Amino acid sequence: MLLRRRRGQRGSAVVDFVLVLVVLVPVFLGVLQVALVMLVRNTLASAASEGARYAATLDRGPADGAARTRSQIDGAISGRFAQDVDAHEAVVDGQPGVEVTVHAVVPALGIGGPGIELTVTGHAVEEQRP
Secondary structure, three states, X not given: OHHHHHHHOOOHHHHHHHHHHHHHHHHHHHHHHXXXXXXXXXXXXXXXXXXXXXXXXXXXOHHHHHHHXXXXXXXXXXXXXXXXXXXXXXXXXXXXEEEEEEEEEEEEOOOEEEEXXXXXXXXXXXXXXX
16 A cells, blocks of 8 residues: 555656746746846946045046946946946036946846836035145
8 A cells, every 4th residue: 555655646746846947946046037137237337436535526527427437337247238338517505516327127037028218326525625
């Protein structure tokens, strides 16, 4: 009787494994996608802020800030995310300043497919001569 029960369950571990994988693989890939998007978003925000602060220093302009932002993005993740960088003069808290905006598309799991669009902005108040 015991021998017959063991034969009837032969191969059931494979089926259980496949059923668990059907649930776990999409969850794991979703967590990876969220992590990738957050990494790119935080990097772009940091680079935009750094570029705005750089452009706001004395003897620098918005073009210098955009170049600095592109350099930061290229050094941290990839130059493909630095294609759409815009820097211009703006009013920041009632003071003259610089605004750097970066727009990028993060592809699904970094390999292609439908992308997630990100737009981040960095602001800085311009330095004034004493």
